[in-house]
Amino acid sequence: MTARLDLGNIQGLLARGYRGLRYARFTVFTIPGPAAGHAALSWLLPRVTTAAAFTADSALHVAFSAAGLRRLGLPDDVIAGFSAEFGEGMTGPDRSRFLGDVESSSPRFWGWGAPQGPPADGLVLLYAATPEILGRRQAELASRLAAAGIHQVTVLDTLELGDSEPFGFHDGISQPVIQGMSKARRGARALPAGEFVLGYPNAYGQLTDRPLLPVSGDPRHLLPRDPAGSGAADLGRDGCYLVLRQLEQDVGAFWRYAAEATRRPDGSDDPQARTALAAKMVGRWPSGAPLIKTPDADDPRLGNDNDFGYHHTDPDGLACPLGAHIRRMNPRDSLDPHPGSEESLAVSDRHRLLRRGRAYGPGTAGALASDDHAKRLAPDDSAPAAGGTGLHFVCLVASLARQFEFVQHTWLNNPNFNGLYDDTDPLAGSRHPRGATFIVPARPVRRRYRGLPQFVRTRGGAYFFLPSISALRYLEQLPAGAVSAPAAAATTR
Ligand code: HEM
Helix, strand or coil: CCCCCCCHHCHHHHHCCCCCCCEEEEEEEEEECHHHHHHHHHHHHHHEEEEEEEECCCEEEEEEEEHHHHCCCCCHHHCCCCCCHHHHCCCCCCCHHHHHHCHHHHHCCCCCCCCCCCCEEEEEEEEECCHHHHHHHHHHHHHHHHHHEEEECCCEEEECCCCCCCCCCCCCCCCCCEEECCCCCCCCCEEEEHHCCCCEECCCECCCCCCCEEECCCCCCCCCCCCCCCEEEEEEEEEEEEEEEEEEECCCHHHHHHHHCCCCCCCCCCCHHHHHHHHHCCEEECCCCEEECCCCCHHHHCCCCCCCCCCCCCCCCCCCCCCCCHHHCCCCCCCCCCCCCCHHHHHCCCCCEEEECCCCCCCCHHHHCCCHHHHHHHHHHHHHCCCCCCEEEEEEEEHHHHHHHHHHHHHHHCHHHHCCCCCCCCCCCCCCCCCCCEEEECCCCCCEEEECCCCCCEEEEEEECCCCCCHEEEEEHHCCCCCCCCCCCCCCC
């Protein structure tokens, strides 16, 4: 049975990506102490957009890291009820290596979120219908945060939302559908709400790990009670984890590599072959058309097509390479032990991400918004913009370990993914110094592209918790270090 979601208590980012609010800015901040944090929260709280019906011209969301929750006054023993990855943070011991944040992606080079820099305690995500509205809301936010004594660490600007990411490919097509949300149509494959929202049954029929408090820790009864019936106050319910990573894209290197690798024997450029190789790396053509449906040429009519599996039509990757970005990030029905089966789909579904990223980069806004692929496909036009271009990658999950970290480590950066042996993700994978290979299955012989440079580097990042409205209310009134020992941990997974 589908659990009924409390949409008025859930932050709206879980329900929508705000395609109508084309302008966004993300503010990362440090909380000097509980008083400043509470003052900022009391201003923010009435402005937070919920998942209930929405028609406004702007939206606001607020999230906190584990360090931020601590600085709001939440005691360590309560924070321990969140998952270990969240507690340790994105740059915790061994985590950088695990996530591929090494060499030029190392936190040593990050602009924000690095251990040596100011702590990324909190995050405000602002969305607006016009640049003017965004500018006004942002100015108001900055002055209110300053008045509360909050320090801004960085303000991450984004480009006007178009259809494409900076390499020039239509993005944001494939998203998981959540049971109980408006997009879940009858008959459509929808995932249990607990895969994304804490405090609801997940795909294993269990409630995800989340912090629970003894009722004495919530004397004003601000929090919902544990749906498992323990009687504890549920700080996690209706919230989720939010991953933010600033991923810089070397657009020039990407298209230069594709051009060099596809030159004709006489040394001349082959634009069609260049685009076809880039599409093989992504698994979709620039229009978004999936290679599995149209392997030889782009077909913009299929630009939003997301209705396919891999195993029955393309078990060997002749249409869509086994190592292509989208085939790695969501292998659909291609996983063992029974590819092509419902069971295989269910295995992939344990690792879905709700993506909410936005592109950034000076000087490319016009090109991106106009969807002028041809313009961007010209190599001369693709030199990296000063200050960097890329994706402020945002994803929402109920389990950092099983969803984001698994996909990043075991699929994106795994050179042995799906029987391959030296291929990390051709688009966004990290590389060893000699580069990676990219295998394109073909008959009679497959093509092996060598020396793929690293096209994407991590420039900042942090793990946040996107609390429910009731949890935000609870955090706002929290005296420093007020709550006693937590109730027993919730069922895990
Ligand atoms: C700058 C880096 C990245 C770029 C340029 C990029 C680009 C793309 C593009 C063009 C698509 C196809 C559009 C779609 O299916 O919605 C896509 C799909 C996807 N990407 Fe990425 N991506 C990047 C990084 C990542 C990372 C780091 C992850 C996860 C750790 C990720 C996860 C996904 C997922 C889950 C899909 C949907 C696959 C499907 O369901 O078929 N991407 N990405």
